[in-house]
Structure formats: C-alpha cells, structure tokens
Amino acid sequence: xxxxxxxxxxxxxxxxxxxxxxxxxxxxxxxxxxxxxxxxxxxxxxxxxxxxxxxxxxxxxxxxxxxxxxxxxxxxxxxxxxxxxxxxxxxxxxxxxxxxxxxxxxxxxxxxxxxxxxxxxxxxxxxxxxxxxxxxxxxxxxxxxxxxxxxxxxxxxxxxxxxxxxxxxxxxxxxxxxxxxxxxxxxxxxxxxxxxxxxxxxxxxxxxxx
Amino acid sequence: xxxxxxxxxxxxxxxxxxxxxxxxxxxxxxxxxxxxxxxxxxxxxxxxxxxxxxxxxxxxxxxxxxxxxxxxxxxxxxxxxxxxxxxxxxxxxxxxxxxxxxxxxxxxxxxxxxxxxxxxxxxxxxxxxxxxxxxxxxxxxxxxxxxxxxxxxxxxxxxxxxxxxxxxxxxxxxxxxxxxxxxxxxxxxxxxxxxxxxxxxxxxxxxxxx
Numbered sequence: 001x002x003x004x005x006x007x008x009x010x011x012x013x014x015x016x017x018x019x020x021x022x023x024x025x026x027x028x029x030x031x032x033x034x035x036x037x038x039x040x041x042x043x044x045x046x047x048x049x050x051x052x053x054x055x056x057x058x059x060x061x062x063x064x065x066x067x068x069x070x071x072x073x074x075x076x077x078x079x080x081x082x083x084x085x086x087x088x089x090x091x092x093x094x095x096x097x098x099x100x101x102x103x104x105x106x107x108x109x110x111x112x113x114x115x116x117x118x119x120x121x122x123x124x125x126x127x128x129x130x131x132x133x134x135x136x137x138x139x140x141x142x143x144x145x146x147x148x149x150x151x152x153x154x155x156x157x158x159x160x161x162x163x164x165x166x167x168x169x170x171x172x173x174x175x176x177x178x179x180x181x182x183x184x185x186x187x188x189x190x191x192x193x194x195x196x197x198x199x200x201x202x203x204x205x206x207x208x209x210x
Numbered sequence: 211x212x213x214x215x216x217x218x219x220x221x222x223x224x225x226x227x228x229x230x231x232x233x234x235x236x237x238x239x240x241x242x243x244x245x246x247x248x249x250x251x252x253x254x255x256x257x258x259x260x261x262x263x264x265x266x267x268x269x270x271x272x273x274x275x276x277x278x279x280x281x282x283x284x285x286x287x288x289x290x291x292x293x294x295x296x297x298x299x300x301x302x303x304x305x306x307x308x309x310x311x312x313x314x315x316x317x318x319x320x321x322x323x324x325x326x327x328x329x330x331x332x333x334x335x336x337x338x339x340x341x342x343x344x345x346x347x348x349x350x351x352x353x354x355x356x357x358x359x360x361x362x363x364x365x366x367x368x369x370x371x372x373x374x375x376x377x378x379x380x381x382x383x384x385x386x387x388x389x390x391x392x393x394x395x396x397x398x399x400x401x402x403x404x405x406x407x408x409x410x411x412x413x414x415x416x417x418x419x420x
Contacts, residue, residue, distance in 0.1 A: 183393035197414035
C-alpha cells in the first residue's frame with residue numbers, strides 16, 4: 001500500500017439483480033478482498049451461534065415475526081437481545097475488516113453506512129422485475145421450483161426485509177438514489193461486460209481530483 | 211457511421227444536480243449532437259409560440275394551475291388544448307431528431323421513453339439536497355437571491371413538476387431506478403472527472419456483447 005489510502009467498495013442490491021455476482025467479479029477484476037458470506041461465518045464463530053440462524057436473522061428479517069409489543073415475557077426479551085447481539089457483532093466484524101487496511105469489497109450488510117468514515121465507493125445494483133425473475137429461475141437452488149408469481153413475492157419480501165434492516169441499523173432509507181455514488185441496472189448487460197465498465201468507473205472515482 | 215447503429219444518450223436529472231452540465235460535457239467528449247433548449251426553440255418556431263411560454267408549460271408544469279375540473283368554459287379548454295399541442299409537438303421534434311440518424315444526446319423531455327425503439331442509453335443524474343442547494347447558489351442567475359430554504363422549496367417544486375410531466379406524457383414514474391441504465395450522483399465529483407467516467411461507461415454499454 002505504501003502510503004496509499006485503502007479503497008473500499010460496497011455493494012447494495014435488489015434481490016435477484018445479480019449484485020452479488022457483480023460484486024464477486026468486481027473484486028476479482030480489481031484485486032480487492034471480497035466479503036459476503038464470510039461475514040456471517042465470522043459472526044457465527046465469534047458468538048458461538050449456528051451460521052444458518054445468523055443468516056436468517058440478518059437476511060430474512062426474522063425480527064419481523066417477533067412479538068415486539070409483547071416483550072414483557074422472558075423468551076421474547078431473550079430473542080430480541082440475541083438479535084441485537086448479532087447486529088452489534090456484525091458491526092464489529094465489518095469494522096475489523098476495514099481496520100485490516102487492505103482494499104476490499106463488501107456485499108450488503110449496510111457496510112456503506114457502517115464504514116462511512118473510510119469514504120467507500122458505494123454502488124447500488126438493480127434491475128426490472130422481469131429480469132430479476134428470469135435470473136432467479138435460471139439460478140434456482142436445487143429443489144426450488146417457484147412460479148414467476150411466487151418469485152415476485154419472494155423478491156418483494158427479501159427487499160422489504162433489506163429496507164427494514166437498513167432502517168433498524170442505520171435509520172436510513174434503502175435504495176434512496178442520492179445515498180449511493182452509482183446505481184447500475186444489470187438488465188441489458190452481460191455480467192462480464194458490466195463488471196469491466198463498473199471497474200473502470202470505480203477506478204475513476206478513487207482517482208478523482210475533488 | 212458506415213452501417214453502424216446510431217447511438218442516443220438521454221439524460222434525466224434532478225433540478226440542481228448538474229445533469230445539464232454533465233450532459234453538455236458528455237456530448238462534447240463523445241462528439242454527439244446535443245439537444246436541450248434547442249427543442250424548446252424548435253417547438254416555439256413550429257407552433258408560432260413564444261419560447262418562454264413553451265418553456266414554462268414544459269418545465270414549470272403550468273398545467274398544474276389549470277382549473278381542470280372547470281374545463282367547460284371556453285378559455286380553459288383553449289388553454290388545455292394549447293398545452294396538449296405543445297406536448298405533441300415536443301414528441302414530434304424529438305422523433306425528428308432521432309430520424310436524422312446522427313449520434314446525439316438529449317437532456318430531459320422524457321426522450322428516454324419517447325425514443326425507446328432506438329434503444330438509447332438512459333442516464334439519471336442526482337445529488338443529495340445539500341449539494342444541490344450549494345450548486346444552485348453558486349450558479350444563481352443574476353438577480354436571483356434565494357435563501358437555502360427557498361432553494362430547497364424550488365428544487366422540490368421543479369422535481370415534482372418533472373415527475374408530473376413524466377406521468378402525463380409516459381404514464382411512468384420519474385426517477386424509478388430500474389427504468390434507467392445508470393444513475394450517477396454528482397456530489398463527490400469534479401464535473402470533468404465525472405464526465406470522463408460516464409463517457410467510458412456509455413461507450414462500454416454501446417459496445418456490450420448482449
């Protein structure tokens with residue numbers, strides 16, 4: 001690094017838009033460390049929790065189903081504090097990544113806000129609903145056989161959870177255009193071509209004169 | 211051109227974001243014909259109308275003040291049909307620009323939707339409110355001395371008008387991220403650096419393999 005400032009890129013994305021794939025490719029192209037599920041693994045290890053449970057809390061908005069208004073009972077208080085614990089640990093893990101001081105790219109987890117002081121280049125990845133449904137069908141995990149209608153519901157639910165998580169953690173609106181440096185639409189691109197274009201744009205941003 | 215497909219770029223923008231300046235610079239960089247106020251001039255000439263009136267109808271949403279529910283009176287019917295006339299003429303002028311067949315960049319006027327069949331590269335330009343207010347103060351026309359509070363109101367009003375015009379002309383939502391290929395935030399950039407980055411991205415889009 002020799003005196004050069006560390007570079008951080010964050011990717012926020014709509015479910016099904018291909019943001020994760022773009023992020024992985026972008027990190028490879030730029031030679032940046034890549035963080036995505038690694039963060040969940042780290043949280044689970046640090047807290048001695050099940051990885052799947054951590055993922056569910058963070059990605060599927062499990063706190064939504066909590067009886068928040070009934071939190072006088074012992075079990076729900078425990079549930080809530082467990083979840084707050086996961087969120088705090090996530091914050092800690094992300095801050096630790098930045099402290100390593102190496103160029104890195106982080107997908108999701110509101111890292112754009114959590115690492116604001118490091119002035120990351122913040123990207124939001126989107127696509128129209130038809131493209132997202134098509135992508136989800138093409139990349140369905142084994143055993144998943146959802147209809148386009150069910151996929152649309154899933155996409156909306158996942159994005160609603162992301163918006164809610166962002167609001168809880170940062171108090172900000174998810175996807176609000178002026179909160180990101182760049183919003184890219186994956187719909188009309190081959191992912192390889194798009195990655196090249198975004199990599200060049202990102203480099204211009206880090207080298208800009210302002 | 212020699213058999214190559216014509217390239218069209220459209221710029222939609224929040225008031226005060228610097229979208230017009232970026233558009234002008236981008237057209238210069240790429241060697242594209244540039245259309246902005248030229249369209250208003252052409253509409254006014256074709257319809258034998260005052261240029262300022264045409265601009266007011268198109269940019270300041272003068273139809274908002276029309277007593278649409280009272281359109282039985284002769285004068286208001288005339289007003290309305292004049293405005294519809296301007297919108298139709300605008301559509302015609304924009305279509306004529308595309309028919310010339312030269313690479314061009316069009317700022318505003320919902321050209322992204324009107325010229326959809328030509329597959330334009332569609333850009334939306336935004337910035338946070340503070341940056342937009344700062345820009346408006348720096349570039350205030352002579353004699354304008356609005357406070358930040360008044361500028362904020364003006365910015366919101368202009369964008370509301372743009373959203374309304376878009377809805378009237380195209381039935382679509384203004385600024386909806388997945389309706390544009392790229393959304394750029396001018397806030398952290400020097401305009402010259404940003405233009406270079408957007409020009410490179412645009413060229414990648416026109417050369418993409420998909």
